[in-house]
Amino acid sequence: MQSTATTPELYLTELPEERQQIMHDLREVIRKGLPLGFEEEMSYGMMGYVVPHTLYPSGYHCDPKQPLPFMGIASQKNHIAVYHMGIYANEDLLNWFKEEYPKHSKTKLDMGKSCIRFKKPEHVPLALIGELASKMTPQEWVDLYTRAFKR
Template identity: 85%
Template sequence: MQSTAPTPELYLTELPEERQQIMADLRAVILRHIPTGFEEVMGYGMLGYAVPHTLYPAGYHCDPKQPLPFMGIASQKNHIAVYHMGIYADEVLLNWFKEEYPRHSKFKLDMGKSCIRFKKAEHVPLALIGELASKMTPQEWIELYESVLKR
């Protein structure tokens, strides 16, 4: 379910009522914890957090007009999704997240390469998502991104 909303605020108001609060809470916890330098954007039909062109002029290799994506959150048809490119690219961070998850949730981890899925709002471990958002600075993400891109 991709949104065409031009702003995060409008994106949130367009969501089904039962998803608005959890998505607002996810946004708030990410904004509170994400390191300085990342920018909140609308991208790929969801709320995103990216390295702006002012810090990384090359942009995203798939579409250099886009800032370098880092995190995203979306209300999908059957789940709430948290996308985190760092856990896709950094095995140490991925392992940390997998080890921490059971301490924050009694539900089975439902995860793809960079996508963490939650069936219900009450299943989202906000504190853990906030901590995950804080784990990598824009400069660290740029360095990791470029090292993976060169492989």
């Protein structure tokens, strides 16, 4: 369910009423947690958090015109999704998250490579997502990305 909204504010207003508050809250904990340098934008039909071209001029290897993606949040048809590229690329961060998750949620962790899915708004562990957002600076992400993904 990709949105055509051009701003995060528009994206939030387009959501079903039962998803608006949790998506607003997710946005806020991520924005508070992210280290200085990341920028918020709409990307890939969701709210995204990126390393801007001013910090990493090469951009995303799939499309260098795009800034380097780091995190994204989306309200999908059957779940709320939190995408975190760093968790996919850094095994220590992934292990930390898997260890912390049960301390913050009674639900089973449902995740793919970089996507963490929550079936119900009340299942989103906001404090944990905020902490996850804080765990990597833009430069650390660029360094990891260039070592792991850029060929």
